[in-house]
Amino acid sequence: MRLHREGTPTLLLVTAVVCFGLFALVKWPVLPIVVSALIGFALVAVLGIVLWFFRVPKRALPKDDAAIFSPCDGKVVVIEEVYEPEYFKDKRRQVSIFMSPLNVHINYHPIGGTTTYYKYHPGKYLVAWHPKSSTENERSTVVTAHPKYGEVLFRQIAGALARRICTYAREGTPAVQGAEFGFIKFGSRVDLFLPLDASIEVSLGQVVTGSASVIARFKH
Numbered sequence: 001m002r003l004h005r006e007g008t009p010t011l012l013l014v015t016a017v018v019c020f021g022l023f024a025l026v027k028w029p030v031l032p033i034v035v036s037a038l039i040g041f042a043l044v045a046v047l048g049i050v051l052w053f054f055r056v057p058k059r060a061l062p063k064d065d066a067a068i069f070s071p072c073d074g075k076v077v078v079i080e081e082v083y084e085p086e087y088f089k090d091k092r093r094q095v096s097i098f099m100s101p102l103n104v105h106i107n108y109h110p111i112g113g114t115t116t117y118y119k120y121h122p123g124k125y126l127v128a129w130h131p132k133s134s135t136e137n138e139r140s141t142v143v144t145a146h147p148k149y150g151e152v153l154f155r156q157i158a159g160a161l162a163r164r165i166c167t168y169a170r171e172g173t174p175a176v177q178g179a180e181f182g183f184i185k186f187g188s189r190v191d192l193f194l195p196l197d198a199s200i201e202v203s204l205g206q207v208v209t210g211s212a213s214v215i216a217r218f219k220h
Contacts, residue, residue, distance in 0.1 A: 002055070002056040003051065003054045003055065003056060004054045004055070004056050004105075004106065004183060006054070006164075006166055006183045006185065007050070007053070007054030010050060010054070010185075011050060011051070011054065014046065014047055014050045015047060017043075018043045018044065018046065018047045021039070021040075021043045022040055022043060022044075025039060025040055052102075053101060053102075053105065053186070054105075055104065056104075056106065057104055059108070059178065059210070059211045059212060060178075060211075061176065061177065061178040061179065061211070062177055062178045062211060062212070063177075064177075064214070065111075065112065065146070065148065065149070065177075066149070066217050066218050066220065067214045067216075067217055067218075068110045068111055068152060068192070068194060068198065068214070068215050068216045068217065068218070069108065069110050069111070069177065069178060069210075069211055069212065069213065069214060069215065070097060070108070070110065070208040070209060070210050070211070070212065070213040070214075070215050071097070071107050071108050071109070071110045071154050071181075071190045071192065071210060072097055072099055072103070072104075072105070072106070072107050072108065072190045072208075072210045073099060073103040073104045073105075073208070073209055073210045074097040074098050074099040074100065074103050074189075074190075074207070074208060075097065075098050075100075075205060075206070075207050075208070076095060076096070076097055076202050076203065076204055076205065076206045076207075076208060077096050077097070077098045077189075077204070077205075078094055078095065078096035078191075078204075079093075079094070079095050079096075079200060079202070079203070079204055080093075080094055081093055081094070081196065082094045082193075084153065084193045086119075086141055086153075087117055087141065087143055087153055088151075088153065088193065091196060092153070092193040092194060092195070092196065093193070093194040093195065093196055093198055093200065093216070094191060094192065094193055094194075095191070095192045095194065095200065095202065095215055095216065096189055096190070096191045096192070097189065097190050097191075097192075097208060098189050099184065099188050099189060099190070101186055104210065105183055105184050105185065105186075105188065106180055106182075106183055106210060107156060107180065107181055107182040107183060107184065107190060107210070108178055108179065108180060108181065108210045108211040109144060109169075109175045109176060109177055109178060109179050109180075109181050110144075110152060110154060110177070110192060110215065111144055111146050111149070111152050111175070111177055112144075112146065112175055112176055112177035113144045113145045113146040113147060113174075113175050114144065114145050114147075114172070114173070114174060114175060115142060115143070115144055115145075115169045115170060115171055115172065115173050115174075115175050116143050116144065116145045116151065116171060117141065117142065117143035117153075117171060118140070118141070118142050118143075118167065118169055118170055118171050119140070119141050120139075120140045120165070120167065121138065121139050121140070121141070122138055123137045123138040123139060123158070137157050137158050137159070138157075138158035138165060139155050139156060139157045139158065139165065140155065140156045140165050140167040140182070141153060141154075141155045142154055142155070142156075142167065142169045142181065142182075144169075144175040146218075149195075149218040150195065150218075152192065152193070152194060152195075153192070153193040154190060154191065154192050154193070155190065155191040155193075156182055156184050156188065156190055157184075157188060157189040157190065157191060158184065158188055159186075159188045159189060164184075164185045165182070165184050165185075165188075166182050166183040166184070166185075167181065167182040168180070168181055168182055169181045169182065178211040179211075192215060192216075194215075194216050195218070195219070197219040198216040198217065198218055198219065199216055199217045199218075199219065200215070200216050201214045201215060201216055201217060202214075202215055202216075
């Protein structure tokens with residue numbers, strides 16, 4: 001299993017703490033054997049959870065220009081028509097995907113084209129499903145322009161546990177559909193803002209897979 005580069009600092013810290021804890025349990029056996037065993041198991045379990053969180057699954061790049069693929073793994077929690085005030089300044093179809101700590105936290109380009117907008121916003125750390133998290137939490141906004149179908153905005157949003165959003169897309173750079181554009185650490189959400197005439201292919205509560213599940217299709 002390959003691990004994501006964003007996990008290196010966290011993995012080094014957690015590994016050091018776990019190793020020291022196990023060493024201390026063996027070197028200075030002041031606790032009952034059962035208690036020491038339970039603590040040792042808990043330390044190893046924490047390391048296993050962190051390794052699982054930063055896993056990088058193998059995903060084939062999709063090849064469907066008319067499709068808007070999921071930018072992340074998670075559950076669809078919002079499908080509604082909203083006013084998008086940051087970039088489009090008009091009504092769009094919003095689809096939001098909640099990522100639990102157990103999901104893969106890599107973010108993928110939903111469409112191909114060129115990155116036309118990027119902006120990072122510092123902010124709060126409300127729970128990711130809070131209605132105001134899209135406008136008040138720490139977040140990064142990216143817009144990709146498809147040469148035929150126009151622009152799609154997608155926004156990485158930090159949650160109550162997330163404290164770092166990583167965004168690799170920058171204005172003027174190519175966007176490859178299904179390729180990695182970012183990463184969010186420890187629980188978060190991604191919002192998509194689509195044209196009103198896009199055909200939504202998912203339903204509320206549906207579990208989706210990044211770079212594999214079709215969220216919507218452009219109108220031909």
